[in-house]
Amino acid sequence: MSVGTERETWVGQAVLRLEDEALLRGEGRFIDDLDPVPNAYHAAILRSPFAHARIRSIDASAALELPGVVGVLTGAEVAAMSHPFPVGVENAPASYCCASELTRYYGEPVALAVARDRYVAEDAVELISVDWEPLAAVVDAVTAAETDALVSDRSFSYGDVDTAFASADVVVADRFRFPRWSCNPLECYGVVADWTGDSLTAWANFQGPFTLHSVAAAALGLPGSKLRLITPPDSGGSFGTKAAVYTYVVLMALASKKLGVPVRWTEDRLEHLAAAGSATARVTDLAAAFAADGELLALRYDVIEDVGAYVRAPEPATLYRMHGSLSGAYRVRNVAVRNRVVVTNRPPTSLNRGFGGPQMYFALERTMEIAAGRLGIDPAELRRRNLVRDFPHRTPSGGLYDSGDYEACLDDALELARYEERRAEQAAAREEGRLVGIGVACVVEPSISNMGYITLAQTSDERTAQLPKSGNAEGATIAINPIGGVTVRISTTPQGQGHRTAAAQVAADALGVAPEQIDVLTDVDTSTSAWTVASGNYSSRFSGVGAGAVHKAATKLATKLRAIAAPQLGAEPDEVELRDGKAWANDESVSLRRLAGAAHWNPDSLPRGVEPGLHETAFDAAPNLEPPDADDRVASSAAHGFLADVAVVEVERDTGAVRVLEYVTVHDAGRLLNPLLVEGQVRGGFAHGAGVALFERIVHDDEGNLLTGTFMDYLCPTAPDLPPLTMGHRETPSPFTTLGSKGLGEGTTMSAPVAIANAVADALGVQALEVPLTPGRVWELLR
Template identity: 35%
Template structure:
């Protein structure tokens, strides 16, 4: 049998996607009406009046809708998707502003016109009278509490979250050494190249709705639309077409537009489409990352972390539709591969008059990693120890798995690491980057008048969170194998990896397998694509379904070939007796036999009609506990998450005159258990590292004191280009997960998590200035070098 699982097979979707044959949201619905939105230009204001008079004469105007036009559940606030006991003051927006707006970009009116030009013309002519209110911009202002985002919440706090293990106060008091410091992390955003978009068609004869959305979860969008538009879920189909990137922002649902566009399509009995533009994406979707961290660590003279006390203020923007998932993840994943004796993390999740914060690739982990890894660097610095050595002394050891961190993870289950080999990972990264020989590199560079530094950061990533995903595998009479799963794809390569899994399990050629994702017509029960969960969840689900189909195929073939199931194997799509290739039948024939038909309309059906002879005339055509067809649906639901891990190390060069940072080397050791496709995992790492570099050196959401986002374009929001991303050196460690049949862990977010911590460590090492705020620009470095009051020990260099 050809090995398919684990091979670096070229992505099957790329030929289509790279030659313009992708089918993205805006490729659909060419003749649909177009929607545009009037959005708030104020960060905080009462909406006094909406005057549409001047807009009514625009040719091509179909309709203008405001909050007053909404009714039933649609007129209620949007759902708070993920409630949590500590989220005591959660708030969500209305689909269209109900008298008050709380961030620039909040939708106030929807315009439908014959095309987007018309809709934007109309939107520009609608006169809204505002009564501006003072905005709360930034965590410090929110924490001060002088001004309020929601006037019934006197402290701007939505949730006070606490995670702890051990007695932090006692351990800190007893610790021989302590260090206390504050760090800040700026906002960034998922920023997929394709923004959001919704296209809806109403079938008035059938009372049914078909919606296409550029989403990370079509099944949940369907459930939300059905609930809000009071339709039976069976009357709503939601399809995620090709999606040009998600990175977290498209897991949020329902976006106001995902309800309003279908609502308008039904109201007008016309096709309606809305395609988000880039400015809308900046001011009306979601951001992430913004936190202030106060950290106190107690440690012994060997650098072992005894107690870690972390206080975090997390900026979640104006509303909390996605709950407090991000701060929960920060508080739990902060621990990384280490085992402090005591740990406490208290987080206030704060309202500000800015765009909402929901998970962006990494989802709170980069911030947690920044807190822990910079703590390790501080300890090494204070004790004069090698930073790798301090980390080594704090690692969980291979014989300690499963390792219970004593906390509660984002899925509400105990934070128990399933497997890993952190000391080996550390050994590998030191070797890969040449950590132990770096002083030679440093002195050579210095001799040439160049300033270089090296940094390191380690992480553990909970992946593959539940509750479940399902898979359906069907062998057609042609021998083609159809695979579907409910979660969606945004470019990860699911068409390739799920096919690899099924081809391997079933014993068919890869080319015979066709994968469909994110289409509620094909698979109705699913959760979605996020949290590095697709491979773990749907991968195992389709594997289980394929195993069931294989068992059924062997049973039918054994019946037909009059042999024992144990004597059969499936090789390249042919069921054959082991050691006797002459006794064989194609899987396509088995598929035909699996479905006894009444009618014969083609050769395959002729072979299967009820009048075709069956071996045993006393048995019913379909056995009592059987069903027709060679197909199966199965689900995978894990008891808890799998924990992938990795370590990054970077070498940077700083131009001391211009303060520019250049990444000379970037090395990654990565462990996501068994690899389904190493090439795809590498691609995930590369993309993640690029976003990590963005967060470390480039990306900031520049809000002014009025709550205006000053850099809401790709000209001023600096996502790194390929020219800013270094060559990435990778090495894989494979510690299989004991939790699932395939032994795999997720890989989607790994690359991004340690980026800021790793590069801060390297820049600090090069220059000797303390880096405690990310990202760090050349201008920031210049100001730091000019003013830094606290040079580190390395500053003497």
């Protein structure tokens, strides 16, 4: 691929991925492929078979007798050697990486064995005997909210909600439940920990946010500089969930410290399904007030969030990530919310794709659909009447929607779905007794989280007593070696999104070379990388600040190259153009290689004031994020994409089977860096959203025992299960990001569960339904 005219850029083109070749050859370097330190021993974890139990005693003597076993670490030792993880709410139970006296969820680590290989380690775990005293478990979040399991209870009100409800023509209120689910990346967690002297080096397929590096360091009682955390070049998916690997970094670190050997642990699928960081389950009571013409006057949320057994950082962030977007895509001025966080005897939750969005939009967009029925207004039309029109738009709760044309996206989606024709076909199908339904969802997709939003879990007074938190800064480094090779290093810990390719495109534009001539290193090393506490791969922040940091670093370097080239070309620096691997001015050129040679080999030749070397680091941050204000308003994210979706389903009356006939999604994510990567993100986000709509949930019984402990019961969608997907795009640049781009990998995970649920509700003519819409559940609704 080449750039045909001067005005074209690599950014925006569907450049094929630079990541692919190695991965296709089986030459990827994932955590379990690495031997970063010789003679690492393998750990296996003894996990609680009870959701709630007292540990009377642990006897590991038989395990220690087993040949090949190096040692055992118990919860009591963990408690003695480490501190509880810092947490953002006050009443939460103390949380360590391993249970000592009390286990609070099925699958919680209670001890681990270290041996020469994983087989022997598992043998050893079986020989550790525990004297258990099972206790009653609390699994239901609503019940838990009435007890001391309620660990945070905050209410917020913006505008005049009571007056708006009093003046409403129509009020719609219902309870919406969203299930616990998990992204289940194909690669599970992995850690190698090597404690030497007074410091730890750990390799883990961690994905950020690097706030959790500080959390892990605090638990270990280490200054951050003594916890060198390194991520591998490749990671087998995460979608948020590998943020939670940090608790295992701490656990393996303690094992390495106690036993004096490097310790490696590779999580298996049963462990992952039992105990990895899943999404929160949420119960939302939502009331919405409307005028007769469909104007949305007010929203009142009452939310109970089940974060599992402990409030593990960054929780309760799932609850606050959407805080600036409680009004969704609508102009409504009056919004109230009560947020209650409860702990239950289920595993602690963590980041998962959509992070709070699927839960919130399930309530909001079901409500819009229900209200449309009550108001006698077409559901798409009801939304259109309320969509935000003018930008930037400040939401009642403080969100700042940057740009977009929401109505145009909705129009596109309706056109692509042939909405009017579909409605006619639906009417005809109903005449034949067929159950066809159409569902709509409109979703504002926040990206590039404000690190400060989580402090909303505290009161304004509590916040003022602390260092204010805000922002979302990301770093990148770029260097040119003595013979002209370009290397970019990023700190966005990709797990499949194609950051390497996109970063190369961005740098290529600045330096005037082709993307394939740029090596992009994706492994983060907290001792050498350019990172901030906000670094990592979450809240869809790469295309905003990740690519922005690369752009800024590459621009700095390009500026320097122009300065070096200018005297050689007899021109001023700003007359020098970088293209085709050369610096050009006055129809003459000098190669990048030669310029690099000058900077490295012959600093004497550099123009006055130009430093030797070609190595630049830059940081990028969106300019529009401040800490929450005294009235609890927060711009919880820097950029806001928009999507409008239409789902068409048919339900088989006999069996309750739901078939999604078509799914249309139209996005406006600002400037698109690479349409091929964009398509991948939308398809993948949809797969997760459709998975929750139709198949995926983590189920515990009333005693807290896990019922979805294998991939035979936790149902990930497979190829025959996903419907045809039609995508559309608009590109309204964001004024708040360096390249005008916004995140888009999570939107369809937010929209698809509710769009499909709306379609099924429409098909069945019912109001109350829960996802996943399994055939058995749908059939019960049909009875």
